[in-house]
Amino acid sequence: MNVIISNNSDKPLYLQIKEQIKEAILKGELQEGDLLPSVRAFANDIGVSVLTTRRVYDELEEEGFAVSRAGRGTFVAMGNPELLRDSKRRMVEEDLQKAIHSAKLFGIPKEELQQMMDILFEEEE
Amino acid sequence: MNVIISNNSDKPLYLQIKEQIKEAILKGELQEGDLLPSVRAFANDIGVSVLTTRRVYDELEEEGFAVSRAGRGTFVAMGNPELLRDSKRRMVEEDLQKAIHSAKLFGIPKEELQQMMDILFEEEE
C-alpha cells in the first residue's frame, strides 16, 4: 500500500493517512481480513510518530473499517459488502450535493451543470 | 444582510461569517460598492467578538471581495463581473470534480453519476 503525505495540506496527518487507507479498502486494494502494517512499522515507513499511526488505527476501528487484536496485529474488518457499496455512494453524493447547492444559489441552470460534469468527467485522467 | 451563526458547526466562527458574506456577494444580494456594517456594529449585531469581525473583513480584503477606506468604512469591491461569474463556476466545479474523482475511483459509471445528480437536483429544497 502506498500512502502519500503532504505537509502542505491543511488536513492533519492522521486524517490524510486514514482517508487513504479507507480509499484503498473501498477500491478493493485492501481485502477483508488483510493484515495492516504494525503501528510501529507503518510509522517508521511513512515518517510520522507512532502515536499518529495509532490514532489512525484507533479511528479506523471505531468506524468499523479495521479490527485490532493485541499481540496479533490490525486487520481490515470483515464487513458486509452492502455497507461498503453504500459508503462509496455516500461519499460521492456528499460532494455532488455541495456542487448542486452552490449551483442553485448562483443561478446556474441544471443544463449547464450537466455540461460541466460531462467536461470534467472526460478531463479527469 | 442576515448572518446565521451555528455554535454546533465544526467550522470556526470567522469562516462561517466570511462564507455567508461571500455568498451574499455572489448571489447579488450585496452589490459592488455597497457599504458593509462597521466591525463594531457588526460584531455587536451578531454577538461575536470585534476581533472576529475584524478578521473577517481583513480576509475578505485579501481575497479581493472588499476594500477598506480609513475613516470611511468597508465596501464591497468593485470587481469585474466576469471575475464574479468565474468565481461562482470555480466553486461549483471544485465540488463536482471531487465527486467525479471518487466516482471513478470506486467504479461508479457516468450514467449512475448523472442519475444521482438528477435525483439530488430535485430533492434540494
Add this chain to the structure above:
Amino acid sequence: MNVIISNNSDKPLYLQIKEQIKEAILKGELQEGDLLPSVRAFANDIGVSVLTTRRVYDELEEEGFAVSRAGRGTFVAMGNPELLRDSKRRMVEEDLQKAIHSAKLFGIPKEELQQMMDILFEEEE
C-alpha cells in the same frame, strides 16, 4: 465535580475518568450546556497527563456526551432527555443480564436470585 482515580484498578485512567463524567451527567450533577474544565486545568487538577484528559473529552464527544469548540471550551452536550433515560436503563440491564446468565448456568432458581437482590438492595449504603 469530584473525580477519583485509582492506580490499582485494572481499568485505564482515561476510562475511569470518562465513566465518572458520564455518571455525573446521567445523575444530573452535570447539566446540559455546562462547561467542563479545560483539558489543561483538569489534567493538572487530577494529576494526569494532558493527553489523557484530551482523550477523555475526545471520546465523550464521539459518544455524544460533550461538544468541544476550539477557543471556547468543552460543554455537556445538548441531548434529548429520552436518550439519557435509555442510556441509564441500558447500563443497568447489562449487568442484570450478566447476573441472570450466570445464575441460569449454575442452576440458581429465580426465587433465590430475587432474594439475593432484596438483600443486596438493602445492604447498599
Add this chain to the structure above:
Amino acid sequence: MNVIISNNSDKPLYLQIKEQIKEAILKGELQEGDLLPSVRAFANDIGVSVLTTRRVYDELEEEGFAVSRAGRGTFVAMGNPELLRDSKRRMVEEDLQKAIHSAKLFGIPKEELQQMMDILFEEEE
C-alpha cells in the same frame, strides 16, 4: 469439553479459554479429579499457541481450580463442594451488585428493577 474461541471478542484468548473451563467446572460438566487434556494436545485442538494453554493451566492452578502433577497431567482440583457453591453465588452477586449500584445512582426504584429482572429472566434463551 467444547471450547469456543472468538477472534472478534475483546477478551484475550487465554481469558476466554480459562473462563470456559471454570464455567464447565462450576456447571458440573467437569468433575473433581477429572484429567484435563495436555497443554500440547489442547493447544493443537483449539488452534492456539502452547504458551497460551500453558498460561491457562497455570492460572487455573493459582486460583485453585486445577492441580498439576509432574509427568501425570493436570486435574480438576478436589475442592470442598461448599467452596464451589460459594464461588457460583459470588459471581452472580458481583454482577447483581453492579446493577443495583447503578440503579440507585440513577434513581431507578426497586420495583422497576425487579420488573426488569422478570423480563430479562424470561427473555434469556
Add this chain to the structure above:
DNA sequence: GTGGTCTAGACCACC
C-alpha cells in the same frame, strides 16, 4: 485563555 495536532520517548499485557 481555549481546543487540535504532533513528537519522542516509556511500560505493560498478549501471543
Add this chain to the structure above:
DNA sequence: GTGGTCTAGACCACG
C-alpha cells in the same frame, strides 16, 4: 513480535 496506555513536552488556530 504485536497492540494499549501514559508521560512530558511542543506548536498551531481560534476567540
